[in-house]
Every structure is written in C-alpha cells, then in structure tokens.
Amino acid sequence: MKEIRNIAILLLGCLLVFSCLQNPKILLVREGQSDYVIVISDNASPSEKYAAKELQKTIEKTSDNKMPIVSVTNAPNTKRIFIGQSSLTDSLLSKTYTDNMSGEEFFIRTVGRDLLIVGGRKRGTMYGVFTFLEDYLGCRWYTADVIKIPQKTTLSIPSINVRQKPAFEYRMPFYTEAFDRTWATHNKVNGYGADLPPEVGGKVKYAKGYFGHTFYTLVPPEKYFKKHPEYFSLVRGKRVKDRGQLCLTNPDVLKIAIREIEEWLCEDPDANIISITQNDWEDWCECDSCKALDEREGSHSAAVVAFVNAIADSLGEKYPDKYFDTFAYTYTQKPPESLKVGDNVIIRLCHMQPSCDSHPLQECERNAKYVKHLREWRKKGGKLYVWHYVTDFSHYLMPFPNFNAIRKDIPFYYREGVSGIFCQGDAANGGGGEWAELRSYVLAKLLWNPNIDVDAVIDDFMQGVYGKAAPPIRRYFDMLHKIVRNPEMHFNLFSEPDEVGYLTPKLLKKSHAYFAKAEKLVAGDSVKFAKVKLAHLPVYYADLWFQAQRQINNNQPVDQAMVDTFKQIVAENGIEYHSEQANVEAFLKTLSPEFRFVHDFNIIGPFDCPKASGLETVLPPENEINFSKEYRGVAGVKVVWQKWKEENGAYVDFTKAFEPDSIGVAYGLCYIYAPREFSTQLGIGSNDGVRVFLNDKLIHDNKVLRKATPNTDMIDVTLREGWNKVLIKVDQIGGNWGMYFSVADAEKLLSFSTDKPS
Numbered sequence: 001m002k003e004i005r006n007i008a009i010l011l012l013g014c015l016l017v018f019s020c021l022q023n024p025k026i027l028l029v030r031e032g033q034s035d036y037v038i039v040i041s042d043n044a045s046p047s048e049k050y051a052a053k054e055l056q057k058t059i060e061k062t063s064d065n066k067m068p069i070v071s072v073t074n075a076p077n078t079k080r081i082f083i084g085q086s087s088l089t090d091s092l093l094s095k096t097y098t099d100n101m102s103g104e105e106f107f108i109r110t111v112g113r114d115l116l117i118v119g120g121r122k123r124g125t126m127y128g129v130f131t132f133l134e135d136y137l138g139c140r141w142y143t144a145d146v147i148k149i150p151q152k153t154t155l156s157i158p159s160i161n162v163r164q165k166p167a168f169e170y171r172m173p174f175y176t177e178a179f180d181r182t183w184a185t186h187n188k189v190n191g192y193g194a195d196l197p198p199e200v201g202g203k204v205k206y207a208k209g210y211f212g213h214t215f216y217t218l219v220p221p222e223k224y225f226k227k228h229p230e231y232f233s234l235v236r237g238k239r240v241k242d243r244g245q246l247c248l249t250n251p252d253v254l255k256i257a258i259r260e261i262e263e264w265l266c267e268d269p270d271a272n273i274i275s276i277t278q279n280d281w282e283d284w285c286e287c288d289s290c291k292a293l294d295e296r297e298g299s300h301s302a303a304v305v306a307f308v309n310a311i312a313d314s315l316g317e318k319y320p321d322k323y324f325d326t327f328a329y330t331y332t333q334k335p336p337e338s339l340k341v342g343d344n345v346i347i348r349l350c351h352m353q354p355s356c357d358s359h360p361l362q363e364c365e366r367n368a369k370y371v372k373h374l375r376e377w378r379k380k381g382g383k384l385y386v387w388h389y390v391t392d393f394s395h396y397l398m399p400f401p402n403f404n405a406i407r408k409d410i411p412f413y414y415r416e417g418v419s420g421i422f423c424q425g426d427a428a429n430g431g432g433g434e435w436a437e438l439r440s441y442v443l444a445k446l447l448w449n450p451n452i453d454v455d456a457v458i459d460d461f462m463q464g465v466y467g468k469a470a471p472p473i474r475r476y477f478d479m480l481h482k483i484v485r486n487p488e489m490h491f492n493l494f495s496e497p498d499e500v501g502y503l504t505p506k507l508l509k510k511s512h513a514y515f516a517k518a519e520k521l522v523a524g525d526s527v528k529f530a531k532v533k534l535a536h537l538p539v540y541y542a543d544l545w546f547q548a549q550r551q552i553n554n555n556q557p558v559d560q561a562m563v564d565t566f567k568q569i570v571a572e573n574g575i576e577y578h579s580e581q582a583n584v585e586a587f588l589k590t591l592s593p594e595f596r597f598v599h600d601f602n603i604i605g606p607f608d609c610p611k612a613s614g615l616e617t618v619l620p621p622e623n624e625i626n627f628s629k630e631y632r633g634v635a636g637v638k639v640v641w642q643k644w645k646e647e648n649g650a651y652v653d654f655t656k657a658f659e660p661d662s663i664g665v666a667y668g669l670c671y672i673y674a675p676r677e678f679s680t681q682l683g684i685g686s687n688d689g690v691r692v693f694l695n696d697k698l699i700h701d702n703k704v705l706r707k708a709t710p711n712t713d714m715i716d717v718t719l720r721e722g723w724n725k726v727l728i729k730v731d732q733i734g735g736n737w738g739m740y741f742s743v744a745d746a747e748k749l750l751s752f753s754t755d756k757p758s
C-alpha cells in the first residue's frame with residue numbers, strides 16, 4: 001500500500017516537473033525592473049505604433065516599469081516583445097506563419113525568452129496586443145470610464161501559442177458607450193459610429209458615412225423630380241416626390257446612381273462599402289416593369305437586388321475591393337425567388353419582422369419567418385450582414401431582459417454564415433439606455449468570439465463596474481431573465497411597459513429592494529455608487545411610467561421624490577431621450593401635476609386623402625364645425641361628428657372609434673375656457689402625423705410616423721380670454737392610430753367642454 005502511494009507521489013512529481021517544462025514562466029518585469037524592450041518594425045503600421053504605445057503605457061501603469069520602444073535595427077538579442085511582423089520575427093518563425101493572415105487576425109507566441117504579437121497590419125497586431133493585455137495581464141476596458149489595470153510589480157507569463165481571428169468581419173454594438181476610441185479599439189469593434197480614425201486602424205467604412213436609406217441621396221427628388229417624375233416610384237397611379245422610393249428599373253436612374261457612387265468613391269477612396277438602400281418607409285414603385293419583376297420573383301426585393309447587382313457589375317472591375325450593399329428590410333425582407341446576389345454585393349438583413357426579442361431566434365415561433373428568410377438569403381450568394389435590434393425603441397430606459405436571446409442569437413448567426421453584425425441600440429439619440437454599457441461589452445465579446453461564456457463575461461463586468469454591489473445587481477438581472485424564459489412571455493422592440501408582462505408592481509418593488517441593497521454596499525464609493533444608480537434607472541423609469549399613466553388617466557398623484565431621483569440620474573449621465581421619438585423632457589412632463597390631460601372630445605373621420613399628403617389636404621372640419629352635417633369619408637362612407645368619452649383614459653383611440661382597418665385622417669375637437677388671457681403649453685402625442693389649429697389658426701405641423709406618447713410635441717401658446725377652439729388633425733399611415741392632448745395648467749384655471757360655445 002505504502003509502495004503504491006510512493007509511486008503515486010513520484011508520478012505526481014514527474015507530472016509537475018513536466019508541466020513546468022511545458023509551461024516555463026517568462027518574467028517580463030521583476031519587482032518593477034525589466035530588461036525587456038518593445039520592438040516594432042521600421043515600417044510599422046499606424047495601429048501597430050498605437051498598440052506598442054498602449055502596451056508600454058499599460059505595463060507602466062501596472063508595474064511601474066516603462067519599457068523602451070525600439071525599432072528592429074536597435075533591438076537586443078533577447079528579451080524582446082515584438083509588436084508586428086518584421087525581419088526578426090520572420091527569422092524567429094518561418095515566414096509562412098504570417099502568410100494569408102487577414103487584416104484582423106493575429107497570433108501571440110513565446111519563443112525562448114521573446115514574446116511575439118504579430119498580426120494583420122491593418123488591425124490584427126493591435127488586437128493581438130489588447131488580447132494579450134486582457135488574457136495575460138488581467139486588464140479590462142469595461143466602459144469608457146471604468147478600466148481595470150491590475151497592480152503587479154512582477155509580471156510573468158506562461159509559454160503562449162494562440163492564434164485568433166474574429167468570427168464576424170463587421171462588429172458593432174451601436175451604443176454611444178461603444179464609440180469611445182480607447183474602448184472600441186480595446187474591445188475590437190470596427191463599425192459605424194465608433195471613433196476609429198486611421199491612426200488606430202480605422203474601421204469598416206461606408207462611403208461618405210452614408211449608412212442606410214440612401215435612395216434619395218443617390219437620386220435626389222429636389223434635383224430630378226420636376227423634369228423626370230418617372231425616376232421615382234409610381235404609387236397608386238401617381239409618381240411620388242415625398243416619401244417614395246426610386247423607379248429601379250428605369251435605366252436612367254441606374255446611370256445617375258452609378259455616376260453618383262463614382263463621385264462618392266472619388267471623395268472617399270478608402271471606403272469599403274457603398275450603401276444603396278431603400279428609404280425608411282414603403283411606397284415601392286408599381287410601374288409596369290418594376291411590378292412585373294417583383295411579381296415574377298415573388299418579392300419587392302427583386303427590383304432592389306437587380307438594381308444593386310447592376311451597379312455592382314458595372315463598377316466591380318474598376319473597384320475590385322469595394323462591396324455594394326443593400327437592405328432586406330420590411331417589404332424587401334423576403335428574398336427573390338430565382339435572382340442571385342452578386343459576389344460583390346452585401347445584403348443587410350434587418351431583424352424587424354420577427355416579433356419576439358424575449359426568446360432566441362430559433363426558439364420562438366414568432367421568429368420563424370425571419371429565420372426562414374435569413375436562410376434563404378444565405379443561399380443567394382454575395383455576403384450576408386445582419387442589422388440586429390437590441391433595445392426597446394419605444395422605451396430605451398425600460399428593463400428589457402433580452403440577454404437570453406442575445407447570447408444565443410449571435411452564435412446562431414455565426415453558424416448560419418453571417419459575416420457582419422450591426423447591433424442597434426439607442427446611439428441615434430445619444431445613449432444612456434438600459435444596460436447600454438453591459439450590452440456593448442457583452443456584444444463586443446460575442447462578435448469577436450461567439451463561443452465565449454456569456455455568464456462569466458457578465459459576472460466579470462459586474463464585478464469590475466459595481467464591485468461589492470455586484471451580487472444583488474446580478475440577482476436582479478437573473479430574476480428578470482428567469483421570468484421571461486416563460487415560453488408565453490413574448491416582447492419586441494416596440495413593446496410598451498404594460499404589454500411586456502414582467503413589469504408587475506411586485507417585481508418593481510423587489511427590483512428596488514435589490515438596488516437599495518446594492519447602493520448600501522457601495523455607499524462610500526462615489527464612482528461605483530453612480531454606476532449602481534445608472535443600473536437602477538430603468539426600474540425608476542418603469543415605475544414612473546406606470547405612475548404617469550395613473551396620473552394621466554385617473555388623476556392619481558406621482559411620487560415626486562422618485563421623479564427627483566430620476567431627474568438627477570438622467571442629468572448626471574447626460575441622458576436626453578427615453579425613446580426613439582421622445583426626449584426625457586417630454587416624459588418628465590407626463591409626470592408633472594401641471595399638465596391636465598383632456599379625455600373628452602368630438603371626433604370625426606376617417607376622411608379619405610392621398611396617403612402621403614393627408615395632413616396637407618384641407619378637409620371640411622377645417623372650414624366649418626357642424627355637428628349635424630354628414631360628410632363624405634373613406635370609400636364614400638358617410639361620416640358625422642361623434643363624442644369620444646373614454647372614462648378611464650386620456651388616449652383617444654381612433655382605431656376603436658372607426659373601422660379598424662381604415663387609412664385616412666381624423667379630427668379631435670374640444671373647447672378650452674380661459675378666465676383671462678393665458679400663456680401656456682399644449683402637449684401632443686400622436687400616431688401618426690399631426691396638425692393643431694388653435695382658434696382656426698394652424699399652430700403646429702408635424703409630419704411623422706410614430707407611436708403616440710403623451711407630450712412628445714410641446715407647443716407654446718397664448719389662450720385668449722373666453723372660449724378657445726382646439727382642432728387636432730391626425731393622419732394614419734398604418735397600425736395604431738390615436739392621440740393624447742394636454743394643457744399645462746398648474747393653477748387649474750381652465751375648463752374644458754365638447755359643446756360649441758354660443
């Protein structure tokens with residue numbers, strides 16, 4: 001027995017000696033002292049020089065040792081950290097080692113006492129250096145302002161031999177939090193929005209920064225419509241100048257677009273991709289030839305693909321390294337049946353049609369159509385990029401637990417052969433949305449390597465950013481994600497707080513409790529405390545949103561102390577928007593007791609009018625108010641004034657009042673009595689566009705496609721003494737249809753009526 005044990009000990013000893021030989025430690029710095037130098041080649045690329053400096057700076061911060069940066073000609077014979085390929089790295093390794101290395105690929109290797117970080121000259125070496133700092137020195141760039149550089153006077157590394165390249169060539173979390181230059185380079189993102197000039201390796205660049213919806217930039221209607229209406233889409237028998245698309249089968253349109261693109265490339269020769277993309281609304285061309293093509297191919301994407309293929313064909317030879325990109329978005333999401341996509345064409349499939357962001361793409365029936373289209377596009381040729389939405393665009397600040405989906409969707413895209421992903425957060429409106437920093441971080445890591453352990457990344461981030469407060473915040477995060485694992489709990493990128501199902505009063509209370517605990521744990525650390533408060537913000541937002549509803553609809557007062565806390569966090573973090581359409585100011589106005597929401601109206605509609613010009617068309621209620629007269633409405637149906645009295649709500653729902661599917665224009669009318677001349681503000685929320693007339697004068701005109709959110713538009717007015725007539729006109733482009741109307745009246749001076757004053 002003893003003998004066996006001795007043999008075991010002996011074996012274990014051998015194993016230890018063996019593993020030490022296998023993994024000899026290299027001491028880069030010992031007690032703050034080092035003989036190592038950083039070596040760059042004489043013709044190092046800008047990003048390699050930047051990376052060498054960052055390495056020098058970071059090692060100095062961690063160990064207090066500033067390593068010299070020298071060129072290969074002055075390099076010593078040993079103890080060298082090579083940054084980028086050079087004659088010396090070629091002699092240490094076979095030259096073939098770097099052959100075929102793409103611009104973002106790298107390897108990290110130890111050879112003897114040397115360390116080599118060598119990669120593609122564009123950004124590869126730089127990414128290698130930042131990967132080395134993370135994986136071997138424990139550094140992290142969690143957020144633009146939370147960076148972890150461990151303090152160690154002795155730096156030792158094991159023997160290393162790793163090689164990496166990104167899973168996706170285009171990687172971008174579209175959050176302002178991800179735009180910061182240091183953050184973006186260190187976390188290896190390379191797309192639109194990030195501050196990545198050539199000196200840090202640049203990025204994947206869309207020509208002239210035109211990123212999407214470029215049809216009218218290619219062929220501007222202001223320039224061509226008057227002489228050539230046939231260049232623009234024919235919609236219900238009429239060529240459309242505003243809010244249309246292009247007639248994509250017109251050969252002159254193709255010629256103009258090609259000429260314009262050549263100009264773009266002349267001005268922006270380094271661009272990688274040229275965006276040839278439909279406008280952000282429908283109204284595709286219905287002329288005979290566009291229609292025939294679309295019908296033959298079973299999708300409106302046919303005319304678009306044929307057009308972009310033709311441009312790519314014509315310019316491909318002259319610009320062999322450029323890609324020509326278009327959208328598969330809303331009405332073009334479905335691929336054409338037989339048309340193929342050119343080799344130098346990128347299809348950017350927009351993740352819009354699926355209607356569930358709670359569940360992973362592959363696990364929810366609501367996403368089946370999108371997944372089917374994705375797989376069909378993949379078979380069409382060209383490259384496939386994805387435009388993936390990762391926030392709630394109606395409520396950037398609302399708790400939106402979609403990490404269950406994100407963590408599986410990015411790997412899914414990788415398996416399906418997608419080459420690039422743009423993850424749209426709230427950056428278009430300045431940032432600060434729910435988990436913006438965490439999402440940016442996790443997405444950047446997933447886009448580089450979809451096989452990472454997402455839980456470990458989240459834990460690491462929370463530990464780094466929240467410190468001692470991390471455990472309760474992680475419990476809050478897990479609580480939400482556990483609830484929405486319920487296969488019945490679907491939500492999407494436009495969901496309202498009262499639609500998602502998980503934002504119950506009980507959950508909000510529990511969430512506040514987790515954060516109260518978290519705040520206590522970092523009470524002495526103002527930096528961490530501020531980050532915990534920012535993480536808490538979505539819970540305040542949701543809570544206050546429900547309180548605002550109760551105030552608007554039932555006159556229940558809002559907790560003003562909570563409003564103050566909300567205001568403070570928003571101000572400290574410079575957050576301007578709470579949704580794609582409305583700013584925080586508007587949200588705060590729904591919380592203010594000053595605004596009185598009008599519930600009772602006279603309404604009439606729907607009136608027929610050309611779809612895109614409903615607001616401009618003058619209809620009878622703008623000329624006369626006659627409650628007993630019949631007017632001609634949509635499809636010749638007679639319409640009359642009716643009373644809208646929604647006892648429990650301030651939202652005037654036109655889809656409820658009229659035929660559910662009618663498209664047209666409706667009016668709301670009420671009268672306000674002011675005991676004296678009174679300067680105040682009117683608040684409007686409308687779906688979609690709106691015009692407001694005060695005492696028969698047009699005072700507000702907003703042609704827009706949006707959800708109705710109270711107090712989105714604020715109008716300064718002076719009410720005259722006595723009765724004032726307010727007529728509100730709202731058009732309907734599709735989907736929901738309705739309005740909110742409020743008046744600032746802190747002193748409760750005003751009274752309201754639906755009766756016409758005599």
Ligand SMILES: [Zn+2]
Pocket residue numbers: 233234246247248249250285286287288289290291
């Ligand atoms: Zn056409």
Ligand SMILES: [Zn+2]
Pocket residue numbers: 356357358359364365366487489490491
């Ligand atoms: Zn679902």
